[in-house]
Amino acid sequence: MNNIFGVRIMDDYIRMCEDGVRQGWHERNGGNLTYRMRPEEVEECRPYFRKIPGEWVAMGVQADNLKGEYFISTGSGMFLANVSHEPQNSICIVEINEAGDSYRIVWGLENGGKPTSEFPTHFMNHSIRKEKTKGANRVIYHAHTPNVIALTFVLPLKAEVFTRMLWKSATECCVVFPGGVGVVPWMVPGGADIARATCKEMEKYDAAIWAFHGLFVSGPSFDIAFGLMHTIEKAAQITCIALSCTGGKPLRQTITDDNIRQIGKEFGVTLNEDVLNYGRDYIDEYADDFK
Numbered sequence: 001m002n003n004i005f006g007v008r009i010m011d012d013y014i015r016m017c018e019d020g021v022r023q024g025w026h027e028r029n030g031g032n033l034t035y036r037m038r039p040e041e042v043e044e045c046r047p048y049f050r051k052i053p054g055e056w057v058a059m060g061v062q063a064d065n066l067k068g069e070y071f072i073s074t075g076s077g078m079f080l081a082n083v084s085h086e087p088q089n090s091i092c093i094v095e096i097n098e099a100g101d102s103y104r105i106v107w108g109l110e111n112g113g114k115p116t117s118e119f120p121t122h123f124m125n126h127s128i129r130k131e132k133t134k135g136a137n138r139v140i141y142h143a144h145t146p147n148v149i150a151l152t153f154v155l156p157l158k159a160e161v162f163t164r165m166l167w168k169s170a171t172e173c174c175v176v177f178p179g180g181v182g183v184v185p186w187m188v189p190g191g192a193d194i195a196r197a198t199c200k201e202m203e204k205y206d207a208a209i210w211a212f213h214g215l216f217v218s219g220p221s222f223d224i225a226f227g228l229m230h231t232i233e234k235a236a237q238i239t240c241i242a243l244s245c246t247g248g249k250p251l252r253q254t255i256t257d258d259n260i261r262q263i264g265k266e267f268g269v270t271l272n273e274d275v276l277n278y279g280r281d282y283i284d285e286y287a288d289d290f291k
C-alpha cells in the first residue's frame with residue numbers, strides 16, 4: 001500500500017458514500033457522513049497527512065469525550081457522487097483539539113473546503129452516542145431519504161406515532177430499530193441549534209427524523225448504520241405506498257401491538273415500551289385533528 005486509499009477504513013468509508021448515492025439519497029451535495037477513527041486507523045493514515053495541518057476552527061459546540069479524536073468527514077458542499085471519483089477533494093480527516101471545541105484538517109480537501117456544515121450536529125451526536133453505547137458507536141450518517149421526508153408531511157411529528165407506523169410497516173422493522181425513531185421539527189440546518197435538538201432525540205433513540213429534510217442515524221459500523229438508514233427508509237416507502245393505495249381511507253388491517261410484542265420476545269430484542277404504551281396510531285391522532 002503506498003497511498004491512503006489502500007487503507008481499509010478509507011475504502012469502506014468511500015464505499016458507503018457510493019451505496020447511499022446508488023439508493024438515490026444524495027442529490028447534489030445532500031447528506032453527509034462522519035466516522036470516529038480507531039487509534040490504529042489514525043496511525044495507518046498518518047503517513048499521508050498534510051505536512052502542515054489546517055488552522056484550528058472553533059465549532060461552536062464542545063464535548064469532553066471527543067477531545068483528541070480523529071474523524072473522517074464529507075466536505076461541505078461536496079457531492080457524495082464524487083467521493084469515489086475524487087476522494088482527496090471531496091472528503092477529509094479532521095483532528096479535534098485538546099479542549100474538544102475545535103477541529104483542524106489533517107488530510108484531504110486538497111482544493112480547499114471544510115467538513116460538512118452539519119459537523120456540529122454530527123460531533124454532538126458522536127458525543128452522545130459514544131457515551132450511550134460505552135464507546136461502541138463510530139458512525140453518524142445523514143441522508144435525504146425521500147419517503148421519510150414525504151411522511152413528515154402526512155404523519156403527526158411525534159416519535160411514538162412515527163415509530164409505531166414504521167414498526168408496523170413490515171414484520172422485522174421492530175427488530176432493526178427496537179428503540180424507535182426520534183423526530184425533530186423543521187429547523188434551519190447546519191448550526192448549533194439543530195445540533196442540540198437532534199442530540200435530545202439521540203439521547204433516547206439511535207436515529208432521528210428531521211421534518212421536511214431527511215434522516216440521521218448512528219451505528220457502531222458502516223454496515224449497521226447504513227442498514228438502519230435503509231430499513232427506516234424502506235419502512236417509510238411501504239407506508240407511503242399503503243397510504244396512497246387507500247386514497248386516504250384508513251388501512252384495513254395492520255400488525256397489532258401484540259404482534260410487535262410477540263416479535264420482540266421471539267427475537268430477543270428489548271422494545272421501547274413507551275412507544276407501545278403510547279397506544280395511539282396515526283389514524284387515532286387524525287381522529288382528534290378532525291373533531
Ligand code: 13P
Nearest residue numbers: 029031032076077116117
Ligand atoms: P453539506 O454539503 O454541508 O454536508 O450539507 C448537506 C446537507 O444535507 C445539509 O443538511
Ligand code: ZN
Nearest residue numbers: 030031213214
Ligand atoms: Zn441535509
